[in-house]
Amino acid sequence: MDTYTFFMADFINFYRDKELQNISDRDVEVFIEDVFIRRSYSISTQRQFTSALKLFLSYCPEIKINPVVLTRPKRSKKLPNILSAEEVISILQVTKNLKHRAIIALLYSSGLRVGEITNLKLSEIDIERNLVKVVSGKGRKDRFVVLAKSFLPLLNNYLLSYKPNFYFIEGLAGKKYSESSIRKFLSKNVALAGITKNVSPHTLRHSYATHLLENGVGIRHIQELLGHSRPETTMIYTHVAKKDLLEIQSPLDSILLSLEQNRKEKQKFLLSGNRKL
Known part of the structure; x- marks a missing residue:
């Protein structure tokens, strides 16, 4: 007021x-x-x-x-930054710290929010079923997300090396790991990978959702995986997914292709003609 x-x-x-x-x-x-x-x-x-x-x-x-x-001006609809699949891999490759690499890999591969990964308990990771239970996510809703099979070797290596007791990632004296620490080392490794985009932990979540859409996963399933209460929130990824965009041909490409076809047709005609030398 x-x-x-x-x-x-x-x-x-x-x-x-x-x-x-x-x-x-x-x-x-x-x-x-x-x-x-x-x-x-x-x-x-x-x-x-x-x-x-x-x-x-x-x-x-x-x-x-x-x-x-009196009408309220509409909020700006800014599209989120998205990493390509190659950029995600390059970030993982330059991340030498095992704990940091496990955090980045899980944030991306399961589409978790940074607050969800810092609150994630070991008991909520079901390796046998390849599932992670996110308890009281945004909106105080529980949900299940997929645990990538390719992440399991890294996960096992991390668990054997760091031996966390209660939380998936722990700070000093077994306390919860800080979100600011994740942002800090992620920013450092993004720079090491030569990526100039503004990347935060949430960028990995945006990238996860966009790549799912590009791989043919339906909006309804993505909404459930992300824990969105409204499908309109998930629909933003339809604006950044490149799957359908890649099927659209630029008019410049169409013109050049047409000229190339005409040139080949002309060559065929000359080659097949009975011209006397």
Whole structure:
């Protein structure tokens, strides 16, 4: 509520030389253009201001602003960064620390959130069934994710070498491993792999979902694996998956292919013709 109060104080101060009841819809637009846009405020901040103004108008009906025409600007729909399969492998290859490599491999191969892997208990890893039980993930929902068979040798090597007691990954004195440590060593190994993209643990999850989609796994199954409550959240990966995009031919390629075919057809005609030398 303090945020709403700040917004309305700023708005009223902007029109301090004008009677409050004479402020119009156009005045709201001018305020946003001169204050919010010039200060490079985010879309989220603009949405908060609109909500604050609507609440304010409910207490001041004499103001000539029509609350019906006040619309919150839509949030920006930014596509997530995605690693290629080759980039994922290159990160694993340059990660020499066995524990770090096991963490990166499990984050990617099972699509876990960073908070889910730090909370993961050894008892929740079912090697026999190749499943990992994610307990109380986002939205406090349990779910099962697939444990990659190719990850099992690395997993066994890690467990024998580090011998964790309770959590899959443990810090000092058997306590939970910190999320910040994962972000730190991941960033270091991404740089070692020569990758210039902005990569976080969640990028591995995005990449996992996108690669599943490219491999033909349906949106409904991906939604279950990721633990999304709404299919709309999962649908963002349809915008970054390249499977269907690869089937689209660039018009430049079409033109060059057509010219090449015409050239070959012309050569065939000349070769088959009864020309006298």
